[in-house]
Amino acid sequence: MKIHYLQHVYFEGPADIVRWARKKGHKLTGTHLYNYEALPDMDGFDWLVIMGGPMNIYEEEKYPWLKYEKQFIKKAIESNKVVLGICLGAQLINDVLGGKVTKNLEREIGWLPVTFNSSILKSSFFKNFPKEHYVFQWHGDTFSTLPEGAVCIASSEVCSNQAFIYNKNVIGFQFHMESTRDSISLLIDNCLDEIKDGGSYVQSEDEIKSQMNLLIDANSLMENFLNGLEAYYLEGK
Template structure:
């Protein structure tokens, strides 16, 4: 089995996803879009992960490879390949499938709770009723046709959605580790300007080990759910 991930910046890697993929028996490859927009044969992939990044899905003039990336994601979805989108990745899925991506009323950066939506719908992934997760986003999206909302927060209505059995988009970062949180702070600390849903660098990095264990365990559940959709 082969898992492929689309990486938009060097400092946003797979985080906890990598160890799960290795343990599940996947070979891992990636397209580092910040240096090369070379995509593999879509039929050689068994699992696609679309990572986050500071750019917008609407920035095709500045990042021409976005058009190619959207086409690649659409091919994967059409073929029934399990697809997981994280932050920008979720927005790319929404845009690709007909939704709109636009600035949220507030930025969400730091550790804030999400709540489950449609928790009684057995046909969708089941989030905990409420859980604190790690956020770093300023845009949001409308749900594409056929998508089901599965999580929300006070600061952003559409936090997670599912499309069919094999596609999940997450605005938040369940893959975050202490190392990847530090990398985001180091590279994007200019965004830590204060706000109702923006924590300080100290607050972000003060998260205890159990916070990371909690979100990484939930990411494992998401990955297992999508793996079973193959």
């Protein structure tokens, strides 16, 4: 299986997804959009994974590659690819499908709980997921309105849409189950000003680093999800 990822800044890569892909023997390639690298042809990949980033989906003048990235994502969805978006990636998917992305009520940064909808826990994608789980968050915007046909599958106290699924093969997570110690450290190093500004749902650098043990369960849940998504994809081949 060929997995291609889109990366928006050097410090937000596929993190633990790399380990999973290698373990499974899948080919993993990427486009570093911030370096204006060329996008692949549609027949060059089976899955598209869209990573996070500190920019907003509407900053096309500042980041001109956002425009053709959105066109590429839309084409991938129309081509019936498996498409997974994380944080900014999920917001981009939501936008191209006709949803709205706006400022969230509060910034969420750190280890915060999300609640999964009971109905989605019956899906093979989310088997063994708990009803509520602490996940790593780092966002100020969110997909405030979902597109027609998309179903919300998770929420938090101050963010009603934390995850969604569309046509079963398109999924968006506002939170990060793919994070590693290194990827979180890189986020802190490069976006420290967002922590210093504070907020009711913003944890300090020390608070974030003191809870790194939560990565074990988060990565396990991500692996379970990816295994379920892989099985769904292979069954359809």
